[in-house]
Structures are given as C-alpha cells and as structure tokens.
Amino acid sequence: MTEQSRPTAGAYLRVGAVLVILTVLEVGVFYVPAFRAVLVPVLLVLSAAKFTLVVMFYMHLKADSKFLTFLFGAPLLLAVGLMVALLFFFLGTLTLRGAAGAG
C-alpha cells in the first residue's frame, strides 16, 4: 500500500478557491429568502462538499492508503449514525407524545 502522488501547490490553491466559493454560497443561501424552503438540504450538501474536499485533498486521503480512509471513515460513520439515532429517538419521542396529547 504505497502513497500515490500528492496534489501540487496549484491544486491546493484551486481547492482553496472552491472552498471559498462554497462558503460564499452557504452564506448567500442563508440570506436569500427564496431558498428558505430548501435551506437545510442545500446547506447540508454544501457543507458535505467542503468537508469532502478538505479530507480528500488537504488531508490527502485521496492519495493515501485505503486503510487510513477506513480508520477515519468507520468512526465517522459511527458518529453520524449516533447523531441520526439520537435525533430519531428524541424527536420521535416528542412526536409520539405530541400525537398522544392531541389524541
């Protein structure tokens, strides 16, 4: 498992420019009332894109061993799973209480 070639300084600068554009889009979307209905999914997609770019290019996971991707990806998936499970558990409990109260 050897490392592939690293990105060049030019590639780092291009990724930096994309990250800045995505951040400007995030803040822009936040302030534009027309996006209010789709604000959460749009922001989550933009945030995930920024996260992926930093991890793949600046942390070199794209070029490094797949085992390192596993070392990072497995706990990350566990953390996301934990987050989703807790949200479902607590929000689900509230919804059921609300439904029982209404019924």
Added chain:
Amino acid sequence: MTHAAPLATHHTSMGLDSRKMAFWAFIGSECLLFGSLISTYLVYKGKSVVGPYPHDILNIPLTSGSTFDLLMSSLMMVLALAAVERGDMKWEKIWLFSTALLGLVFLGAQVMEFTEFVHKGLTISTNLFGCTFFVLTGTHGAHVAVGVLWLLTLWVRALQGKLGPANVTAVEITGLYWHFVDVVWIVIFTVVYLIQ
C-alpha cells in the same frame, strides 16, 4: 551485548507510517467526541425555556469571517507541508507562521463572540442553548488553541533550521490535526450557525 540499530523509519507491516496510522485512529476517536457534542446540541435545540435564543444572538457575519479565516489557514498549512517537502526553508517559515496567525485570529474572534454573548445575558448556565453551545464551540476552540501551540513549536524549529524534508511526517501529522479542526468547524458553522 548487542545493540539494535535505531530505526530510521516507523513503518508497520502494512507499509504505512505507524505515527500517521496512530494519528488517523486518534482523529477517528475525535469524530466520536465531536459527534456526541453536536448530537447533544441538536437534541436540545429549541428546548430552552428562557432566552436568549440562537436567532437573537448568533452573529453570522463574524462567524462567516472566522470560517473563511480557518479555511485559509488550512490552505497555508498544505503550502507549508509542500515547502517542507521540497526543503524550502524560507517559505516553510512563512506558511507555518501564517497558519498559526490565522488560528490566533480565529481564537480572537471566538473570544469576542463569547464576550458579546455574556454581555447579552447568555452564559453556560443560562439555558440549554447556552450550555450545549458553549461546550461544543469551547471544545472546538480548545482544539484550535492546541493546534496554534503545535504550529508555533514547528515554526520555532523551522527558525532554528531544524525542520527539513526529514521531518515531513511530523509536519504532515500537524497538518492532519489542523485540517481536522477545520472540518469540524465546517460542520459546526452549518449545523449551529446557519441552520437555526
């Protein structure tokens, strides 16, 4: 009595550098720490019975600036790594110091934000929002502070002329930590500040 020769490299049986592998495992554990803190923030979101509430107090222009600052510091960090790899002593010092400086700017903005919140009546014990917000962003800020100290240590070594291509893994591991702090902020900025 024979003495084993010191190992020049730290490769595992998988051909990976053991320090890098251990550090990625550490970053994995940090994912779980921040995952728990973000989950706690989300679970208690909107359940504060007294104000101030997030929409009353969060300063989006300031934190947008902080986000830009941290993204640029990540760019400086990879440029520092590239300079160390090619043995460019001048630019490794410049990029390492710039990265640390941008980290300090981020911390300064966070101190300003926290001070403003306290003046507006939001402390860690005011309500559920204050408690979960300060614990999450404070833990992240503490990580940034550790990163700044680590970067300054490397910068001092670079000033002493002790940071060359032989130390690439040390700089890369510092970079991994710094970029992780950046990606955590990317999530916090979206989840806490933009999705209110």
